[in-house]
Amino acid sequence: MIVFTFPGQGSQKPGMGAPWVGHPSWELVGEASAAVGRDIEHLLLEAPADELTETRNAQAATFVLSLVVLDAIERLGVEPAAVAGHSLGEYTALVAAGALAFEEGATLVAERGEAMQAAGRERAGGMAAVLGLDDDAVEVACARVDGDVWVANYNAPGQVVVAGSPEAIDDLAALAKEAGAKKVLPVPVSGAFHTPFMAPARERLRKALAATDVRDPELPTYANVDAAPHTDAREWLGLLGAQLCSPVRWRQTLHRLHDDGFGTYVEVGPGTVLTGLAKRTVSGARVLSVSTPADLDRLLEALAAPPAGAVGAHEGEHLFATERLVVSPAAGLFSPAGGLDPGLRLEPGDVLGTVGDHEVRSPFSGVVMGVLAVDGERVTASQPIAWLRTS
The missing domain is CATH 3.40.366.10 (Malonyl-Coenzyme A Acyl Carrier Protein, domain 2)
Structure with missing residues (x-):
């Protein structure tokens, strides 16, 4: 999933x-x-x-x-x-x-x-990333600081962000390094977020x-x-x-x-x-x-491509991943360009037609498998115009 x-x-x-x-x-x-x-x-x-x-x-x-x-x-x-x-x-x-x-x-x-x-602005604060310590060790370091500093982000194993007053963050950095942190790096933000x-x-x-x-x-x-x-x-x-x-x-x-x-x-x-x-x-x-x-x-x-370790592939997986839709950029009447028929090869930027005063351009390359709007049809923004296949 x-x-x-x-x-x-x-x-x-x-x-x-x-x-x-x-x-x-x-x-x-x-x-x-x-x-x-x-x-x-x-x-x-x-x-x-x-x-x-x-x-x-x-x-x-x-x-x-x-x-x-x-x-x-x-x-x-x-x-x-x-x-x-x-x-x-x-x-x-x-x-x-x-x-x-x-x-x-x-x-x-x-x-x-x-x-x-x-x-x-109301209360000066900052943030810092502590690298190389587990969550519990960072929490203990925060608790030992005689000041306002808390864990703000549990990002990944060995990467925790703390936030609080500048002075408390400095004290936290010293305690974290004593506990074995590899680095304590300031985060360029304007406050102590998530505290x-x-x-x-x-x-x-x-x-x-x-x-x-x-x-x-x-x-x-x-x-x-x-x-x-x-x-x-x-x-x-x-x-x-x-x-x-x-x-x-x-x-x-x-x-x-x-x-x-x-x-x-x-x-x-x-x-x-x-x-x-x-x-x-x-x-x-x-x-x-x-x-x-x-x-x-x-x-x-x-x-x-099937995920690593997957055995086989479901029918239609590759078809789904190589089909693409060109959609309308605006609402209005659709007018196709000449030669817009199944089998036509398109490159990025090629014009498929117009919707009102707006050109319908393909954002990718592929072969037209079907045209989904007819000449003079009123379409809405993002409505499919053509169906392409990349291979």
Whole structure:
């Protein structure tokens, strides 16, 4: 079974949206900008590192680009059996599971980012990654510090993130090294996330959640707070509020997914942080990531191959992984290009026709197996236009 995982703050980097410009899924960037009243395209294409690192910017940019990538994957017909997200990524996962509309998710993420940034200004704090100690040893070190420091992220075996006051983190670092930690590295964030320091942000977020239409997820969605799947909207209202001041139990989530039968982990969004954590945590898992359009082909090729250790393959596995749909970029009347018939070979960027004033271009190469819209048909955005096969 396939689970999609979505990254959190820290995966962003300048210019990370550039590979997606011109892809049909890029239209989500404009929709997000309109929903939150901010120029998300600027963050994804032009913002320098110091601007993009600000909490409100990092969260908005990572959320939107992750959903651009998700939309591109969905256009290929690949769907997960469950979803999970690391911290901010939990909101992306809930959109992917249908619990939040895209615009509602973008609005909540914008409010969350603003609230966390304000809480960081109200009470100075920081975070640090402790490498080479197990969970219990880090917890003991935190307890020995005469100050405010807590475990914030259980990321993977031997990788735990702590958060608290700068002075307490310094003391924790010394105790952790005495206990055998290989390194204690500062995390470039503006607050002590997932600790009691975020209480003011939690109260602000709870008000925003109360005004949001949160629906039951259509897929099991694994929560940071307890590493368990939840499909009840009422539970998610409480879980999202609690998440800001509770540790992210990502290692435990990966183990629970493994115990529940998931063998393929696909990181959807910028960076490969979660890919590395899954490789360290889940033995024998197939771990993949999609952050650029070039990764789409690699994803399909990987899914077409049987997992390591599998005996044989089910009929149709390879057919499924090599079939792709070209969808409409907008709503309107479809007019096919000349010669758009079964057997036609297409390359990325080739025009299949128009929908109103919009050209329908293929984002990938393949042979036309069938045309799914007729001349003059009124189609909707993302409606399939043609069916291709890559081999």
